[in-house]
Amino acid sequence: MSQNTILEIKNVSKVFHTKDKDVEAIRNVSFNVKEGEFISIIGASGCGKTTLLRLIAGLEKNYGGDILLDGKKVEKAGLDRGVIFQEHRLLPWLTVEENLTIGLDGTKKELQDLAREYLKKVDLENFEKVYPSQLSGGMAQRVSIARALMRRPRILLLDEPLGALDALTRMNMQAEIDRIREEEKTTMIMVTHDIDEAIFLGDKVVVMKPRPAEVDQIISIKIPRPRLRNSEDFAFYRNTITNMFNHSIMDYAI
Amino acid sequence: MAKELTLTGKGTVEKNIFKKLSGDIGSSKFGPRFLALLNTIAVPVLLIILWQALAGSGLLLEVILPSPVKVIKAFFEMIKDGSLGVDLAVSGKRVLIGYLWGAGIALILGVFSGLNKIAERVFSPIINVIRQIPLYAWMPIIILWFGIGEVSKEIIIARGVLIPIYLNTLQGIKGVQAEYFELAEVLELKRSVFLRKIVLPSAVSSIFTGLRLGAGNAWMAVVAAEMLGGLTGLGYALMKSREFLWSDKLIALMVVIGVIGVVIDVILRKIEENTLRWKKKTVR
Numbered sequence: 169m170s171q172n173t174i175l176e177i178k179n180v181s182k183v184f185h186t187k188d189k190d191v192e193a194i195r196n197v198s199f200n201v202k203e204g205e206f207i208s209i210i211g212a213s214g215c216g217k218t219t220l221l222r223l224i225a226g227l228e229k230n231y232g233g234d235i236l237l238d239g240k241k242v243e244k245a246g247l248d249r250g251v252i253f254q255e256h257r258l259l260p261w262l263t264v265e266e267n268l269t270i271g272l273d274g275t276k277k278e279l280q281d282l283a284r285e286y287l288k289k290v291d292l293e294n295f296e297k298v299y300p301s302q303l304s305g306g307m308a309q310r311v312s313i314a315r316a317l318m319r320r321p322r323i324l325l326l327d328e329p330l331g332a333l334d335a336l337t338r339m340n341m342q343a344e345i346d347r348i349r350e351e352e353k354t355t356m357i358m359v360t361h362d363i364d365e366a367i368f369l370g371d372k373v374v375v376m377k378p379r380p381a382e383v384d385q386i387i388s389i390k391i392p393r394p395r396l397r398n399s400e401d402f403a404f405y406r407n408t409i410t411n412m413f414n415h416s417i418m419d420y421a422i
Numbered sequence: 423m424a425k426e427l428t429l430t431g432k433g434t435v436e437k438n439i440f441k442k443l444s445g446d447i448g449s450s451k452f453g454p455r456f457l458a459l460l461n462t463i464a465v466p467v468l469l470i471i472l473w474q475a476l477a478g479s480g481l482l483l484e485v486i487l488p489s490p491v492k493v494i495k496a497f498f499e500m501i502k503d504g505s506l507g508v509d510l511a512v513s514g515k516r517v518l519i520g521y522l523w524g525a526g527i528a529l530i531l532g533v534f535s536g537l538n539k540i541a542e543r544v545f546s547p548i549i550n551v552i553r554q555i556p557l558y559a560w561m562p563i564i565i566l567w568f569g570i571g572e573v574s575k576e577i578i579i580a581r582g583v584l585i586p587i588y589l590n591t592l593q594g595i596k597g598v599q600a601e602y603f604e605l606a607e608v609l610e611l612k613r614s615v616f617l618r619k620i621v622l623p624s625a626v627s628s629i630f631t632g633l634r635l636g637a638g639n640a641w642m643a644v645v646a647a648e649m650l651g652g653l654t655g656l657g658y659a660l661m662k663s664r665e666f667l668w669s670d671k672l673i674a675l676m677v678v679i680g681v682i683g684v685v686i687d688v689i690l691r692k693i694e695e696n697t698l699r700w701k702k703k704t705v706r
Binding site for chain 2: 259261301
């Protein structure tokens with residue numbers, strides 16, 4: 169199956185300049201993302217994986233190397249990249265519908281229909297007129313996924329989107345994201361520190377080494393979907409990745 | 423060690439007593455709302471009883487401290503002869519005009535300064551200097567320039583209103599969370615949409631605080647301005663009552679001024695609650 173490369177990350181590095189010193193956050197990261205692929209980026213907290221995602225999103229500027237989306241260098245944020253933040257980042261004073269359609273052009277009717285269509289996709293029918301504070305964490309995050317999908321991005325960037333949810337909601341949401349990926353065929357990159365989550369969703373898992381962030385290994389996950397967490401294959405990948413981490417975890421454990 | 427043990431013992435006993443007390447209250451025939459009301463009015467009622475006792479004791483001249491009953495009588499007298507109505511209407515009109523001017527200018531400058539660094543650098547120091555000169559210190563020059571007519575009074579009120587509304591508007595607009603700026607970038611929101619849908623709503627709460635503080639200031643400023651000159655208004659009525667030693671009317675007027683101040687605040691609070699409806703709704 170030959171797919172087009174949609175995103176090229178070539179020798180990307182990023183240094184943050186603070187008052188008294190320079191902090192190297194990312195060093196020489198390279199990998200490609202093909203259309204329709206799901207990439208999990210996994211690494212210890214604070215290893216710079218979020219910075220990488222923010223670079224792709226265009227929220228961090230001035231980096232070394234090239235990030236090319238459809239061959240064009242990423243310089244700033246834009247609608248061709250949907251971003252799901254760790255928190256839902258819905259505006260509390262707008263209803264779900266208003267949150268979804270903010271900044272979009274179209275008649276009232278068109279926008280309402282569009283909002284309804286995408287709420288249905290994330291399993292939240294009839295929640296148009298509700299305020300974000302009336303939603304649970306998982307529901308709010310689903311609205312934020314709908315908000316990103318509605319703008320038909322080339323690629324969806326998820327920054328530890330389920331990090332704030334409880335374990336059960338988290339598993340449900342993983343299945344939900346898997347279903348959306350299946351239906352929408354959207355290319356996605358997700359940053360996470362949860363090994364199971366990375367394997368459950370990813371076509372490839374990019375394992376990062378911390379400080380500065382470098383690619384340790386890229387592992388292709390060859391398990392048919394939907395994946396079962398208690399299958400032998402799953403356990404194999406879980407062990408492989410856990411073993412990679414054991415070394416760096418030892419470094420962290422003081 | 424032994425000492426510590428006794429302490430713990432004591433603590434437990436006290437806790438038990440507290441539990442018992444709250445249990446008694448909980449099981450009494452009065453509802454919790456009545457108890458809350460009782461909490462609020464207990465001290466005022468005590469003060470009024472004390473006041474009545476002191477006034478009735480004959481220790482103080484009636485001119486110094488008239489009894490509550492006399493004050494209430496004076497209040498109804500002022501309603502009957504129409505003087506209170508006239509004074510209220512005159513003062514109210516001044517407050518309204520002064521407030522609208524002050525609030526209008528403060529909102530425009532505040533929004534402008536919040537959005538534009540240059541505007542903030544221009545206006546903020548000026549406002550800060552104006553703020554450091556007390557309202558009362560402004561009055562002589564305002565009267566010198568504009569006389570003791572309506573205009574001076576309205577300017578004095580506007581000056582009282584200007585500062586809190588400007589400062590709170592500025593703070594509210596500058597307080598927009600960095601996360602929302604990122605969201606606007608990611609969603610490629612136009613500047614006008616960003617202002618209307620993100621900046622203003624997140625500043626609304628702070629702006630309302632300014633509007634409420636401003637209203638309190640306006641009401642205080644009108645009384646101060648009227649005490650300086652003129653022949654109408656609540657401030658003038660206060661001065662006249664003092665000159666004629668009508669202490670009952672004096673106190674009645676003070677109470678009226680206080681109550682109206684509270685009413686204005688409550689009304690603004692209701693408007694605020696209505697505007698910030700989304701805050702009240704929570705997970706059911």
